[in-house]
Amino acid sequence: xxxxxxxxxxxxxxxxxxxxxxxxxxxxxxxxxxxxxxxxxxxxxxxxxxxxxxxxxxxxxxxxxxxxxxxxxxxxxxxxxxxxxxxxxxxxxxxxxxxxxxxxxxxxxxxxxxxxxxxxxxxxxxxxxxxxxxxxxxxxxxxxxxxxxxxxxxxxxxxxxxxxxxxxxxxxxxxxxxxxxxxxxxxxxxxxxxxxxxxxxxxxxxxxxxxxxxxxxxxxxxxxxxxxxxxxxxxxxxxxxxxxxxxxxxxxxxxxxxxxxxxxxxxxxxxxxxxxxxxxxxxxxxxxxxxxxxxxxxxxxxxxxxxxxxxxxxxxxxxxxxxxxxxxxxxxxxxxxxxxxxxxxxxxxxxxxxxxxxxxxxxx
Amino acid sequence: xxxxxxxxxxxxxxxxxxxxxxxxxxxxxxxxxxxxxxxxxxxxxxxxxxxxxxxxxxxxxxxxxxxxxxxxxxxxxxxxxxxxxxxxxxxxxxxxxxxxxxxxxxxxxxxxxxxxxxxxxxxxxxxxxxxxxxxxxxxxxxxxxxxxxxxxxxxxxxxxxxxxxxxxxxxxxxxxxxxxxxxxxxxxxxxxxxxxxxxxxxxxxxxxxxxxxxxxxxxxxxxxxxxxxxxxxxxxxxxxxxxxxxxxxxxxxxxxxxxxxxxxxxxxxxxxxxxxxxxxxxxxxxxxxxxxxxxxxxxxxxxxxxxxxxxxxxxxxxxxxxxxxxxxxxxxxxxxxxxxxxxxxxxxxxxxxxxxxxxxxxxx
DNA sequence: TTGAAAGCGCTAACAA
DNA sequence: TTGTTAGCGCTTTCAA
Numbered sequence: 018x019x020x021x022x023x024x025x026x027x028x029x030x031x032x033x034x035x036x037x038x039x040x041x042x043x044x045x046x047x048x049x050x051x052x053x054x055x056x057x058x059x060x061x062x063x064x065x066x067x068x069x070x071x072x073x074x075x076x077x078x079x080x081x082x083x084x085x086x087x088x089x090x091x092x093x094x095x096x097x098x099x100x101x102x103x104x105x106x107x108x109x110x111x112x113x114x115x116x117x118x119x120x121x122x123x124x125x126x127x128x129x130x131x132x133x134x135x136x137x138x139x140x141x142x143x144x145x146x147x148x149x150x151x152x153x154x155x156x157x158x159x160x161x162x163x164x165x166x167x168x169x170x171x172x173x174x175x176x177x178x179x180x181x182x183x184x185x186x187x188x189x190x191x192x193x194x195x196x197x198x199x200x201x202x203x204x205x206x207x208x209x210x211x212x213x214x215x216x217x218x219x220x221x222x223x224x225x226x227x228x229x230x231x232x233x234x235x236x237x238x239x240x241x242x243x244x245x246x247x248x249x250x251x252x253x254x255x256x257x258x259x260x261x262x263x264x265x266x267x268x269x270x271x272x273x274x275x276x277x278x279x280x281x282x283x284x285x286x287x288x289x290x291x292x293x294x295x296x297x298x299x300x301x302x303x304x305x306x307x308x309x310x311x312x313x314x315x316x317x318x319x320x321x322x323x324x325x326x327x328x329x330x331x332x333x334x335x336x337x338x339x340x341x342x343x344x345x346x347x348x349x350x351x352x353x354x355x356x357x358x359x360x361x362x363x364x365x366x367x368x369x370x371x372x373x374x375x376x377x378x379x380x381x
Numbered sequence: 382x383x384x385x386x387x388x389x390x391x392x393x394x395x396x397x398x399x400x401x402x403x404x405x406x407x408x409x410x411x412x413x414x415x416x417x418x419x420x421x422x423x424x425x426x427x428x429x430x431x432x433x434x435x436x437x438x439x440x441x442x443x444x445x446x447x448x449x450x451x452x453x454x455x456x457x458x459x460x461x462x463x464x465x466x467x468x469x470x471x472x473x474x475x476x477x478x479x480x481x482x483x484x485x486x487x488x489x490x491x492x493x494x495x496x497x498x499x500x501x502x503x504x505x506x507x508x509x510x511x512x513x514x515x516x517x518x519x520x521x522x523x524x525x526x527x528x529x530x531x532x533x534x535x536x537x538x539x540x541x542x543x544x545x546x547x548x549x550x551x552x553x554x555x556x557x558x559x560x561x562x563x564x565x566x567x568x569x570x571x572x573x574x575x576x577x578x579x580x581x582x583x584x585x586x587x588x589x590x591x592x593x594x595x596x597x598x599x600x601x602x603x604x605x606x607x608x609x610x611x612x613x614x615x616x617x618x619x620x621x622x623x624x625x626x627x628x629x630x631x632x633x634x635x636x637x638x639x640x641x642x643x644x645x646x647x648x649x650x651x652x653x654x655x656x657x658x659x660x661x662x663x664x665x666x667x668x669x670x671x672x673x674x675x676x677x678x679x680x681x682x683x684x685x686x687x688x689x690x691x692x693x694x695x696x697x698x699x700x701x702x703x704x705x706x707x708x709x710x711x712x713x714x715x716x717x718x719x720x721x722x723x724x725x726x727x728x729x730x731x732x733x734x735x736x737x738x739x740x741x742x743x744x745x
Numbered sequence: 746t747t748g749a750a751a752g753c754g755c756t757a758a759c760a761a
Numbered sequence: 762t763t764g765t766t767a768g769c770g771c772t773t774t775c776a777a
Contacts (some may be wrong), residue, residue: 019520022495024754024755026754034763035765036755037764038762038764039763040756041756043669044756046735047762048762048763050763053762067493067494067495067515068495068755069755070494070495071435071438071754071755072754072755072769073756074755075433075435075436075439075754075769075771076754076756076757076769077755077769080497100467107483109486111485111487114485114490115485116482116485116496117485118446118480118483118747119474119480119481119482119483121475121477121479128430129432130385130431130434131431132434132480133438134772155431156384156386157383202592242659319759360465388770388771398747398748399747399771400748400771400772402747404746404772405747411747411771414746432770434771436772437770438771439753439754439770439771440752440772559769653774703773
């Protein structure tokens, strides 16, 4: 049995004023004699009055909180990516004294009620996510972290410039002699998968090359099927000399599949992960990867959303933030054998070399 | 300009019933003809009606959300520990379809208003944290993740069994010949610091040993002052053969300080960190540490809190969950030279050996 | 079976 | 300068 909380009415009665006067006295609005204001403040403190944020929000229409929705939040909060994203969002909400609500996200059950927040970030919108759909049609401001997959209602997007990062790394390995890239990509349920595929195809077409493709369900765990999938690809397309993979799990599968075919990853066939992860610096060989910068992305999303809920800003449909390349041995071993290849990087992303690895680990 | 959201009144009017009937029709309560119920539901869908969770909560007193407060959330969300804690809490809130609100936590500015949630977890309560104090006196249910420092109002606590883990590791290194332990501990602003100190002192007293002490501000970054602090300790207490440190940062300082004195960490002086971190497996030498299991702790806190807000459970003042030991070279190098020492661990914690390191990295 | 009325705690017009 | 009134959107008695 908890005691009934002290309300504004209690304070007003005790101080002998009306509720509106009490409200204004406490909020500092309205002009009134200093004496009444002090008297009200005093009794408020004495009674231990705490404004009910719920009632306040209901009345004012502002909550001082934004929410974060992520389809797989439950299981994939484990993912380094999402945690970093949350950290970035928290960096900016906290600095602007807002709460950040992590929405429960059962992707199958609808939730119907609209959340008690001023706006929502949808991290990594996935097609068929019932709750994301609800949010998008709720009328509250939405910013997406990463682009929408086809066939979904949309909102302003803050995303990573995958095109540029991918082209940078492709140009780099092209210089090392790569002529037959293969993309093991996430499927079209994520906007990321779509961008990856388009970019590789465009890049190949521009050079008269042909890309081999395989699709893999987004966010599967460590299974041998990754090795099998890559293996099947290698057997079907013997000329492949670059494997673009979507995650560390698939990178591991790729390395295993290559070795099983007496092909040395990083020399005979290069391996690049389209998303960096700490462990990619610890594999044998370490795997070159695109660092998506999830923390910066989370921060950018929160900043964008706050600018619309607080300052009524108008957001462009798509804002891109740069990714960075982490060059590692899975593309560098070849540099010595291929001969004549430049290891200078074109483009505007900042490359980081294996020497930075140690620092990576320490920053973790 | 966003369109005015559809309210229950709109639905009622459109369906030609009163608001109360509409409410009951939608919530499934109240007995009424199937036809009116269906009619109301139908118009609700047609108008795109979404219940306002704020109003609902104001009326019912239940929000379906719990909050998480952490003093350093802004900057130290970076800390692996806190992220894991959040992940654990999210695991259980999400499974029980609750939202998890990460509270903005400026430790100096009061916030006054009580948060829009059914209960709050205070992760790692720190003395003098204004907002934590506000929460503790607000009347809403609070569960603390880790014990309170002295002089703070309290609530039920879910914490880690530091005593047991620390005694296990102390017994272990005692078997390796340690006779003069030193604790570089967090100060008494955290309950953790207090427990650590008491446990080491008790353990030493029981064996007629004496512990050297130094205190360090909680959660400082990588600074050379750590090395200086440990160095000063080593110079002042030349017999020390075990350094207990609170974090990876101080562990690094300890290693540097020892080497600067031509003392080999792990052989001449053992090093143990009271909190594990991924990088402790990558240092030279890798450092034995107590894995606090922050994810499990976060989950346990959320479970406890939900049991009180949902089932009105009565919580014991202190619930302890076990920690695990990660034995690494910083205590093992000595095993070969000390002779006769057992590496079997007494006690109930589960030791993990360096062989597990690789897996550690992969799981990250 | 349904409707009318009250009220959760607060803020903001408008009067006095 | 202060009080009265209305109402944010919803749920829940209590009558009809």
